[in-house]
Amino acid sequence: MSFELRPMTRGDIDAVHEIEHAIFPTPWSRQTFAAEVSIGETRAWLVAVDGDEVVGYGGIMVIGDEAHIMNLAVREDARSKGVGATMLESLLASAVEMGASRATLEVRESNSSAQELYRRFGLSSVGVRPGYYSDTREDAVIMWGDLLARDAASPEAGQELILAIESSCDETAAAVMRGGTELLSSVIASQVDFHARFGGVVPEIASRKHTEAIVAAVDEALEQAGVGFGDLDAIAVTYGPGLVGALVVGVAYAKGVALGTGLPLVGVNHLEGHIFANMLADPTVEPPLVALLVSGGHTSLVHMPEWGVYHTLGETLDDAAGEAFDKVAKALGLGYPGGPILSRLASEGNENAIDFPRAMMRSGNYAFSLSGLKTSVINHIRNAEQAGREVDVPDLAASFQAAVVDVQVSKAVRAAQECGVETFCLAGGVAANPSLREKLHEALADHGIRLSVPPLILCTDNAAMIAQAAHFRFMRGGFLGLDAEAIPNLRLDSEA
Amino acid sequence: MSGFETTGADATVALGRALAPLVRAGDGLVLSGDLGAGKTQLTKGFAAGLEVPEVVTSPTFNILLVHQGRLPLYHFDLYRLEHSDQLEDVDYWGTLEADGVSVVEWGDRFPEAMPLDYLAAHMTITADETREIVLSSQGTRGAELARTWLGACTGLADVVVRNSDSHGGDTA
Structure with missing residues (x-):
């Protein structure tokens, strides 16, 4: 059997209605089809014809960015020949042309072959309407799918x-x-x-x-x-x-x-x-890996066992590492943000001069806490001022930095070992800190783990790393609908 | 003055926790004081008292972090803002009037940032482990919160309550 598609006209309605009547317990009336075909703009109706015989038909309604698949049917003796799939493909393409980015429909719960067809086109079941079909009180399965996602799979692979x-x-x-x-x-x-x-x-x-x-x-x-x-x-x-x-x-x-x-x-x-940013700088970097994200707003250890899968092992319980650097710099009168100035001064100081606390160092988990260290440093400055002693800024900066770095390195190495990875990635603005890079590199090298650190321009916020992740x-066909919103506290682990 | 003296970060956390049952939607708490004085610690206790399940971290970087507890908790930190017109950019006033309770760290940076009716706590480091917390308020709701909070903290470990109303005003 060969067939072709063409738009439905009023002249097709008798043939369409005959099929409708033969297969649906509660068929649409001729008037309904006639009305639908005459609406035009927000509708697309087509028929599949073998010679001059109608063997299938279907239609959609587009409202805003949503396409509603209203009806899709194939005559009993013309089934399993790809008529339904071809019509659906054409209707969804029309839907995209008409501005739809998503498609939805209801289908009888018992009609598993139709559901299978829709699933092949990227629609998935999101819920049921209980007792939707009046004849049998059968539930309707509600299905939704992203049209742009399937449309985008077309550019030559890897050249998008x-x-x-x-x-x-x-x-x-x-x-x-x-x-x-x-x-x-x-x-x-x-x-x-x-x-x-x-x-x-x-x-x-x-x-x-x-x-x-x-x-x-x-x-x-x-x-x-x-x-x-x-x-x-x-x-x-x-x-x-x-x-x-x-x-x-x-x-x-x-x-x-x-x-x-x-x-x-x-x-x-x-x-x-x-x-x-690590994969961008070095294409040989790939999971499984563990990453330490350290910036003004984040301090977290993340296990990435495979592409697209993230497990956050631990995060800061209070201040982020970059924030602690900036705030200590501010307390020393170095301005804000003064993290980079602080780390430069630290290179001239003795990191063993002041024994600041290493919070959570032996906690057995991967959580960080930096607010206690910040308070210790501020107390040190205040006590020196009250005693009339001058604060040795390079020594204080070096001792503070060592306290931060020691904890990060210790947890990083343990995480890499426990996760059994051979690659470790440093990321975020604090990756620019020379002491953190150096100590982390040494400690990981002792265990045969390779450290990846992107160039500084890729460590701070940029869009190249976003393009790489995208x-x-x-x-993998992961797309957002046009109803997507910014999520200020978006979690990494919830991403698929 | 009216306020508290706490010894140790745990006592500061306990203070925050004691305030939580007293607040309702629309209430605002303004926190000020030096770096390391315990503003975030107090907020951690407050959030725990509001049954916020997750860890409350410093909002310095994000300016606003939103947590969902018994009420929504809007945790602002104005430390990084340079001009008061940036308050508009982070929808500051709209958020204060929303359906939750707001805690504003560094709220004293801009006079415009002070809500119409609020409770304020100014925190000072008096020694390594001790903090002085001085309360002030604006409006009837702010005054009521100050009064009930002082009452709710009597008997907390490592917390001294100073109430100028009941003791006839001892210190300035």
Whole structure:
């Protein structure tokens, strides 16, 4: 049997109704079909014909970005020949053209072959409507699926062009990457001479500033890459964790671009991005691995046993490592953020001068606590001032840094051994700290574990790492709907 | 003055915990004081008292961390803000008026940041392990919270309650 598809017309209604009547216990009326076919704009109805005989039909209704599959039927004697699948493929393609990004339908619970067909097209069951079918009081299974995800699987594997956007905190950044290997551009708004080109934009926590910077950052990234929106295959964006006012700017912009271009949206976890900065710098880095994420806002040990799987082993119970550096620097009058200045002074001091506490060093778990250390340092400064002694700043900086680094290194090595990995990744802005790099490298080398540290420009917030992480999500078909929102406290472990 | 003296971080945590049963949606607590004075410790206790299940960490980096307990807890830290117009950017006032209770660390950085009705606690390091916490308030709800909190802390270990109302005002 051969068949072809064409739009349903009023002339098909008698044949359609005959099939409808033969297979459905509560068939639609001729009037309903006639009304549906005449609506036009928000509907797509088609028939499958063998010669001039109608053997199947189906229709969708598109409301906003949702396509509702209203009816799909194949005449009994024309089944198992791909008629249903071909019609569904065509209807879903029409749905995307009509602006839909998701599709939904109801199907009888007992109709397992139909459910199987829908599952093949990426729809999955999300719940039931109890007693939905009036004839038998049978439950309806409600199915939903992402249309853009299946649409995107088409570009040549590994050659997709992704625009990535990062605005989770202080930086607005954009990058373009091809196939997960070729970084075509990476723009960080605060590091570009926007003053000359765009009139002076300094990004910060303010959503207003991100809003001003994001268009310029994306334009610059596209221009440097020599591509336009029309060349892209996906838009990627950091959707958490971070500061809500900053995150929403990137997410809203990315959704806007996705809507305007019809491209799929890939959501990336910011912390996942930091780990992928390692893969970006060195493509031989791959799981299984353990990563230490240390920055102004994060201190955590993460086990990545395989691509896309993350187990957070432990996190800080109070202050992040970078925050502790910055706050101690502030207490010493070094300004804020003064972490980098503090670590420079530390290189001139004696790290054994002051015996600061190593909190949680022997706790047996992977949790960190830095607020007690911060308070010890502040007490030391206050006591010296009260006694009229001058604080030896390099010695204090070195002793403080050693207390932080010793705990991180000790837990890092234990985590790597317990997880049985041979690769360890350092990530986040504090990875720039020379003492942490050096001590970690030595301690891991003693156990035959390789340490990966990305160059500094990839350790701090950037969009290139987001593009790299997005590549792996894209290849696995992990997409966000256009109803996605920024999630300030997004967890890494919940990601699939 | 009215307020507390605590010895040890555990006592500061206990103070926060004692405040939790007294608050309702819309209440605001403004915390100020030096680095290391115990603002986050007090908030940890408060959050535990509000039945927040997760670990409450410093919100310095994120400016606002939201936790869900008996009530939503909006934990602000204005330390990194440079201008009061950034308060708008983090939806500060909208959040204060929302359905939860707000704790604002470094709330004294900007006069505009002070809510209309609030309880404020200023924390000072008096020695390595001891902290002085001085309460002040604005509005009738703030005053009520100050009064009930002082009452709720009587008898807590390592906490001395100083109540100028009942003792006729001893220190300034």
